[in-house]
Amino acid sequence: MRFSLYIKIKDMLTTLTEVFQYIQSGNDRELCMQLCLDSLEFIEAINKALNDNKNSISDRLIEQLELISEKINYFYRKYKDGSVEDCEFNILLDEVKVVQILFAQDVKLVYHIVFFAELGQKWDSMKSVYDAFKKRDDCSVKVVQTPIFRAVEKEAGEIETDVIYEDYLTHLGIKNIPYDDYDLSQELPDIGFISNPYEGVTLPQFWPENIAKYTKLVYIPYYTEMSINDASIQVNCELPVARHAWRIISQSEKVKDMHVRYSLKKGENVLVTGLPKWDGMCDSIISSNKFNEEWKRKLNNKKVFLWNSHFDINSQTSTFLEYGRSIIDLFSKNEDIALIWRPHPMTDTIFKLYLPEYADHWEESKSIVEGSGNMVLDTNNSYDIAFEFSDALISDYSSMIVQYLFTQKPILVLQKGNGAVANTEELVQTSLLEQAKNQSDIERFITNIKKGIDENLSKRMQIISDDLPYADGKIGEQVCHLLLAELQKQA
Template structure:
């Protein structure tokens, strides 16, 4: 084990050093790489005339490289110029007596290489993704986050080796110290935010993963706020002798996220749940029979965990990360028609209505979708058994408790702006300031919480004043727990933008108020559930709702709760078990058929 950890540490150190040299300092790195591959007298062509080439030509020192043309198959681009260089068709390249061709594409680099080889095997091909295929082009917007992720992972591996009583190779230790110094890292702060692995929590995959008679199921766990999507499913598999079920901790890459915090790792460590950290996982070695995904978005995880990579190697199962309620073409594509949606082995829908949305919006017409209910509703069904944060419960002091759940999509884009946070933030504080018999728990979307913490004045005007006001009020609290069940369990009612909570909270039988954004996108087919909720269009609507709940009334309860089964499916706490049984039935059928 010590040797394996040191080998992984060395691998990530090498990856970091390369990324930093070549990508993090793009201009110097790219020029240095090209000059090392291209002879001084070479006649050079760049293959590709799109965004990638525009970005590349802005960085290249053209005076040092004899670039004669850009090549593109598009007839519409023929004869045009990009950064002063003429665009030609592939058949014209011979007229320039080219020696070297630079592939300027990430997504189509393999196809371009094949095209070049068809023209001639004599061309020298330069592709600066050859050494490391990092999963994104050099101008990728999450470039810095990816580079820092590798650096932080180096520190985490180093800390893990030490915590487990192993020795770090001297050369590796020297390089780790250099990385810490280069980035001004506080190693104790990283340890505090990300925790350290111990032998009891490292899933002992080397002992039991070769039991051939058992079905091997790995769960890719990326973010703790979505633990309720996997919890009862993982437990059902884990408690069944026919399976080997393991949690694989995978980083979550997203804008505004604190790159120094690996939330999924910290959550599993704090919860004493055994797992395998992403840096130890190699699917080619592990060979799982099935992999469960928590999110459909490949750009938000390291490339080796992308659904496009995993699809070629094993079966993919997907449990939607939320109870989707947002509408609009962009959202329909993101929620129902990405690569993972169309190529997953199985997808689990919460209801017949939900399956119909897959049939309507996914290219494969929802052929891989089965109705089981959603595991998040298992969590609500068992809410009475949940151990609530004692400090939160003490803070409430017997008052009527309201959750306010604002979305993160602040902005003017009508295609994605569901948030009403800036509309209501001061008004809602006014309302609760005057009602000390009530308590407000602000439970923002995790990305909005990041903006609040970073005090992004551009997206949240007067954010410092807002936070300062909360600190002076005795009946308002921002819930930062990974698990929203603390808030659900102690609350009496909900106020929410368009979000998963509008459906999840329905299973609590408690009052719900919807905060519509008249300038935002529509809701999906399940969005008509809000016709059975209270709605806020002006201040008095919220005031009347708060007063009604404070006085113990809920005039829409009967009509609202009569819709639970239609929108959420069966609510019996057994969704995890149903998903396991569906997986087993299909897996056994396929293997018998073979």
Template sequence: MRKYHQQQILELLRTIKEAQRSGLYEDCKEGASAVCNFIEKMEGKGTQTVVLLQEYCELLFKANNRRIGEDVLHKYLKKIESYVRDELKPNKIEVVFFPYQLSMWDSFESIYLTAKSDPSCNAYCVPIPWFEKNADGTVFAAHYDGDKYPSNIEVIDWRKYDVAARHPEVIFIHNPYDGNNYVTTVHPNYYSNRLKDFTDLLVYISYGVSYNHLSNPQKYTDPEKRIILPFYLNCDLMLFHQREQAERTKYILSTDLRCKNIQYRQPQEERAVALGSPKFDKVISTIRENCVLPDDWATLINDKKILLFCTSLSSMLNLKNGGEKYLDKLRTTFKALTNRDDIALWWRPHPLMSSTFRSMRRSLLDNYLEIENEFKENKIGVFDDTPDLHRAIAWSDGLLTDKSSIMFMYLATGKPFSINAVDCALDNPKHSNSVTFDEQLSQRIKNMKFAKGANVHNTPFCIWWDNFSEEDMVNNTHFDNFLDNFIHYITHTEEYPESEEYRLLQLQIYEDFVVNPDGTAGYEIYNYCKKKTLGG
């Protein structure tokens, strides 16, 4: 029996008790019969609780004829309550996942698959509608991705899942904003401030993964600069892939008055927990052989090594000039990688890139779309706007990206990556072709050994920004031949004696910074939430 159903029965028994005190014995009998039917519907026939309820109905008849007193009924009802608590002890749960964009499903998938395989759990994937916004906050486009899920995911129509009536024990969400995102919003019925009333455990898990290692949470949580998103206020449990992130969140919860003044179902210190991320589970479990390519993509790749080029929202939005430099970088990168015989380019822009330009950089939208169209028309490489990031990771041999969560996910592959100089590009650098990739590789390995990430600008990071980069920020130098050197490393890795040491160190960094890095995060998250719900 589910905990919610047991609570419903106990609530009905409390109602019967009130009616009993008022001498409304016929109403008590109807209520007891209803409880019997409910129990048999949930548990089948043969429970001792139903036998006791039937005997209680007989006692009600005697009490109505004044053959016994109300005290007898009261004791018998207490006995029934005791049996409900013991015989009908919760041993099943219902868990529902409310994803919106399919591209973010990987942050839920391994939890869902674990829950689905548990006979004591009813697990439901219920994709919900989401909307794009104009710059003024109005909605201009509605989306529903429920018809795009892989065949191993059983999708439930959002219109047929009544969350208020079903009251699942656990709800998983990955939208932290409610209505406060400038670019998109989910349907208001699925805002966290509403869902929290329809579950025992509202769980937030991020659809992205960050790459920073924060050793001093106080330093990065200045109350004057702090933005408290709705999930901080409404969720019972917030899950993170790094312990440091959980500690930072605990600090926020313990110091922010908006959080301190709310009574939560979970102790404040237990609301932020590091258990890993299903996104890493997906990186580990996805292999190239299981990812089919469209024929036109296979033709463009033509058995060449693949350079994955990922462009994120944060770099574009954080640029002081509003994104013009970002577009210039796209143009120069594509020019440098056009018509190469040694590498195939696979471009994967953020799924919301066009929408974000439309909402927040409207003046540059046409310029961005022109670049995108030229890339596709000229067949510069694979243009990947599908929801499946993990196919791109599995097929690629190296990564070129700006500051984004995919960089951290790529750590788990052991394959090389480089940070594209966009938002941190030098204004007036010296230009040089003198540094070889052997030198950069040796320096990177040295840094990785020193601190498994070392320190950048006095901030502990698990990825050293200034290596495998086309710019040396310390010496104000731009390496004009960097991209050619990086591609040569990808295509001729066997010629670099230190390549295997680099690969192993990268995997070690990943394992040091991520909780449950072995692909078991979804399993651990599900069982943690189940234990929270059922106790024990």
């Protein structure tokens, strides 16, 4: 039986008890007779709902309801001839209490859960939670594939849009539903999950406000928050999802405290568990047979560096314009080392729509990498293969740094200007990592890795211990358990 139906029937049984209590104390004979008839209709509706869920109930529950119906008919007849005694109603109330006990004990509940999935690169944020719900016999789980897009207004009011709508789930063995085949208002799931907080990149039907009308909305961040600043406060505490989410899954007490200080709900809907996206990195073992032949040919028997670049060139986040071409040139001239370039998955869309003046630079950089003998462009939905194949990470200020920490491999953070992000309170102590403020720092890092020098391991382990204490590989299971427990409190 669906949990939502269980709650309705439970409420109906409570109402039935209240009706009988009123009849017992009531002096209006005509009203009491009508209430008896209304109660019979009430029980008939409950019976129909139970019989529609035969596999979820016991015979003794149906039998008890039939017994109550017989007693109500009996009392109705006695009301007609004026011979009802109060003590007899005590017996009826006791019988209703028996139904309530049987209903709580015998009904097999099924929780209906839906995950709204968009970019393949974000699926890791929900995967372990999905796996945990799928393992349960009392859960029916669906995944809805939703589009993500960017739009920009061109001259004469023309809107240019780039839409990403890719079924990457079927390849993973996950059945999924196209977004236009899923009617949330009809399905009415008990819990709905999203990982995208931005309304401007998805359809209105998948905005937090509209999802929350039909289900208990749970927001699981697709990235690890690195610091507290004006931008992170705005994204975490001021977007509509902070108001409409039934629960927000939080990486730490510090993030919850940010909600307490800045969000409208003052953190009351925040659940601190750590992020499910960390689970896969805690025990990730990638089989080498997943590596394609191009990667094997270009990267085998070399020190391999993973370069993670961001598209936001107008902020302190991206160093693509500062270091991008020089990094590519460095690897072009040194074939004893190899490069996996994994640009942010939205880079192509951003340069196409919003920064067309840099589109040629972007395309030329990709072309050089793809035509080289020791560099590959990583466009896989998952970064697992790149993490496994690489020996070290060179990265813009990005939450991928946090994921890479779990590999225990060296990390170099590329800085722009005076630092990665100004005026921040660190949530993840990236300042403890090796930093590059110029090209010489990058070259020095690469040289040390080639020599097997890694003087920063203890600091990286300190970051995990201090800032990611919930990372135990079981966060998805914990999220599943806690959310169902909170749902059950309402039963």
